[in-house]
Amino acid sequence: MTSSSLPPETGDDLPIDAEFEPAEIKSDPEKGTPSGPGWIAFGGLGLFTLVGFALAAGSVGFIPGFQPGASKTAALETRLDAVSATHASSAEQAVSQGAEIAALKGRADSLRADRTRTVTDMRAMRDEVDSIQADIAALQRARVASLAEGAGSQNDAAAPAGVAALDARISAVEDALVSQLDGYNLALDLLKTRLDALEEKAGAESLTATSATNNRTEAALALSAIEAAARRGRPFLSAYQRLNTAMPGNGAVRSLSSVSSKAVPTRADLTATLPPLIDAALDQEARTGAGGSGWMRDLFGDGIQVRRKDAVSTRDHLDLATSALDAGEMAETIEHIRAIDTDLQPVFTDWLQNAEDRHLLEETLEALRLTMIAEERP
Numbered sequence: 001m002t003s004s005s006l007p008p009e010t011g012d013d014l015p016i017d018a019e020f021e022p023a024e025i026k027s028d029p030e031k032g033t034p035s036g037p038g039w040i041a042f043g044g045l046g047l048f049t050l051v052g053f054a055l056a057a058g059s060v061g062f063i064p065g066f067q068p069g070a071s072k073t074a075a076l077e078t079r080l081d082a083v084s085a086t087h088a089s090s091a092e093q094a095v096s097q098g099a100e101i102a103a104l105k106g107r108a109d110s111l112r113a114d115r116t117r118t119v120t121d122m123r124a125m126r127d128e129v130d131s132i133q134a135d136i137a138a139l140q141r142a143r144v145a146s147l148a149e150g151a152g153s154q155n156d157a158a159a160p161a162g163v164a165a166l167d168a169r170i171s172a173v174e175d176a177l178v179s180q181l182d183g184y185n186l187a188l189d190l191l192k193t194r195l196d197a198l199e200e201k202a203g204a205e206s207l208t209a210t211s212a213t214n215n216r217t218e219a220a221l222a223l224s225a226i227e228a229a230a231r232r233g234r235p236f237l238s239a240y241q242r243l244n245t246a247m248p249g250n251g252a253v254r255s256l257s258s259v260s261s262k263a264v265p266t267r268a269d270l271t272a273t274l275p276p277l278i279d280a281a282l283d284q285e286a287r288t289g290a291g292g293s294g295w296m297r298d299l300f301g302d303g304i305q306v307r308r309k310d311a312v313s314t315r316d317h318l319d320l321a322t323s324a325l326d327a328g329e330m331a332e333t334i335e336h337i338r339a340i341d342t343d344l345q346p347v348f349t350d351w352l353q354n355a356e357d358r359h360l361l362e363e364t365l366e367a368l369r370l371t372m373i374a375e376e377r378p
Contacts, residue, residue, distance in 0.1 A: 125173075128173060129173070132169055132170055132173070215246045215247070216246075216372070216375065218242060218243075218245070218246040219243055219246035219247050219372065220372060221242070222239045222240070222242040222243035222246060223243060223365070223368055223369065223372065225239035225242075226239045226240065226243065226256070226365065227365055230264065230361050230362075230365065231266070232266075233263055233264060233265050233266045233269060234263055235260065235261050235262055235263055236260055237260045237261045239260075240253075240256050240257065240260035243256075243368075244257075247368075250368075250371075252364050252367045252368050252371070253368070255360065255364050256361070256364055258357075258360075259357045259360060259361050262357060264354065264357045264358050264361055265354045265358065266358070267325075267328075267330075267358065269354075270325065270351065270354060270355055270358060271325055271326070273351060274321075274322065274325060274351065275322075277347055277348055277351055278318045278322070280347050281314065281318065281340070281344045281347045281348070282314065282315060282318070284343075284344060284347065285314050285341065285343075285344060288343065312339075314340045314341060314344065317336045317337070317339050317340050318336070318337070318340065320332075320336045321333045321336035321337050324336060330355060330358060330359040330362070331359055333355065334352060334355050334356060334359065337351075337352060337355075338352070
């Protein structure tokens with residue numbers, strides 16, 4: 001008896017004896033075959049039919065607010081209105097031009113009629129002259145014949161009467177011609193005189209205007225040069241001469257002649273030179289004043305003054321003069337300095353002359369400036 005390590009066989013290891021049958025294939029009831037007519041195609045056809053009807057109705061205007069050709073129609077109507085307006089304007093222009101042409105034709109006809117009348121008058125006058133010449137020739141022939149045949153006194157008496165009548169006619173024609181020519185000559189002379197007067201007047205006005213403009217320009221330039229020299233305290237003789245030439249007979253310009261060649265000091269120079277002169281005048285007054293108050297000034301300076309009650313002293317006038325000069329009142333400054341004692345006047349002689357020249361110069365320049373401004377205004 002032999003032993004084995006293999007496990008014992010069980011019933012599950014035995015072969016199965018069975019027949020194999022395939023499972024039945026179940027059909028899906030949801031995937032059935034289509035049935036009935038083509039509803040989708042029918043719906044699409046109906047939709048296309050409705051769209052066609054809508055387009056047809058819109059094209060004939062059955063749908064309000066839907067007019068496919070409205071914009072083109074409006075454009076055509078606008079163009080038609082523009083053409084109509086242009087046509088109307090052209091018609092009006094044609095009517096206006098026709099009226100102008102008719103007026104021109106009327107004027108041409110009038111000129112033609114005047115020419116015809118003139119030609120007719122000249123022909124009538126020429127016929128009259130020819131008739132007179134023929135009568136003269138006939139009389140001459142008759143006179144020659146009467147002289148040759150020795151005609152009687154009757155023919156001799158009739159001849160002078162005919163000659164006198166012809167002379168009268170000739171004289172009348174000559175008088176008419178002379179009168180007409182005299183009228184023409186008089187009219188021409190009057191016209192020529194008037195034209196000469198107008199030309200002379202126009203030339204004079206043009207020359208006057210040009211001269212006035214040039215004079216104003218030259219005067220303005222000269223005045224500017226004088227003002228520039230005056231601001232620097234320099235003489236201005238050449239500029240004054242130009243100004244006098246540009247403004248002849250002007251009194252303000254003539255008043256500048258006395259200062260044109262001087263170097264008139266400026267206001268700044270006058271202001272700077274006045275205080276030393278005031279000190280000199282006060283010193284002189286203190287030395288020569290009554291009561292011998294000069295020693296008091298030398299000892300105490302200007303702090304102590306001796307004067308009468310309610311009296312205006314020299315210092316008061318000089319202080320007022322200084323204040324007026326600082327305020328730009330040159331005339332008032334001169335007036336206060338003139339009011340001091342005559343014994344002190346020589347101290348300010350040169351300064352007063354310069355101040356008066358400066359005052360005259362400034363006042364005159366201001367007057368001339370205002371005069372030029374007034375002339376430039378229309």
